[in-house]
Amino acid sequence: MDFSGDAGSSLGNADLSKLSDRDKQELQQFVINESQRARIQSSIHSLTDMCFRKCISAGTVKTGKLDARYEEPCLRQCVDRFLDANMVVVKELERLRQ
Amino acid sequence: MSAYPNDPKKQLMRQVQQEAGMQNARLLVEKLNEHCFERCVPKPGTSLSKGEEGCYTACMEKYMAAWNTVSKTYVARIQQETQQAQQGGLRNSF
Numbered sequence: 001m002d003f004s005g006d007a008g009s010s011l012g013n014a015d016l017s018k019l020s021d022r023d024k025q026e027l028q029q030f031v032i033n034e035s036q037r038a039r040i041q042s043s044i045h046s047l048t049d050m051c052f053r054k055c056i057s058a059g060t061v062k063t064g065k066l067d068a069r070y071e072e073p074c075l076r077q078c079v080d081r082f083l084d085a086n087m088v089v090v091k092e093l094e095r096l097r098q
Numbered sequence: 099m100s101a102y103p104n105d106p107k108k109q110l111m112r113q114v115q116q117e118a119g120m121q122n123a124r125l126l127v128e129k130l131n132e133h134c135f136e137r138c139v140p141k142p143g144t145s146l147s148k149g150e151e152g153c154y155t156a157c158m159e160k161y162m163a164a165w166n167t168v169s170k171t172y173v174a175r176i177q178q179e180t181q182q183a184q185q186g187g188l189r190n191s192f
Contacts, residue, residue, distance in 0.1 A: 016106055023107045030111055038118050040176070045125045048168045052133055052161060061137045062152075064159035066167065075164055079171040 051078035130161050 019027070055074035066072050138153035139146070146154075 016110070019107060027107055027110065031114065034114055034118060038121070040172070041118075041122055042125070044165065044169045044172055045122075045129060047172060048161070048165045049129050049133075051168060052164050056160065056164065058137060061134065061157040061160055064156035064163075066160060066163045071164075072167055075167045076171045079168055080175065083172075083175055 047079055047082065050082070051075050054078055126162075126165070130158055133161055134158060 051074075055071050055078055060067070060071070066075075134154050134157035138150050138157055
């Protein structure tokens, strides 16, 4: 996690050495959860980026709503098939390793 | 849990969440502008026209709707795969 920038400076005032073991443990779990959430969120950003390109054709952005017949199912399938494909890569690499 | 307002633990948690929120917002703005600029301003003129601005508003709405759809689908898939992993063999990725 990156504490650089403005946010980091005010953290210097907090005395973390006085935390109890229980607090430290709680913080550790919190950081694990937050990093996982950040990872998932960044995956959602890159998936949206890619699937928007594939599913929303050039002229249709002027309609603010998603087309329920084509665009929305396309987005859902785009995510699911990307993850299927990801699994193919993982399985193939696993097979090659043996 | 202590009730002090400047509890260092709470302070740290808040800061981490704020950072994460900022990062998320920054990414969204970047992607929104990337996509909508490409589609709404194919030939940049001397200023943004009313039409281009209107296109941007619609494009943003659409991109965020797409983000939500992708998010729901992805999270549902993760949950489904986590359940399967707990039942059977471990095969987790991405």
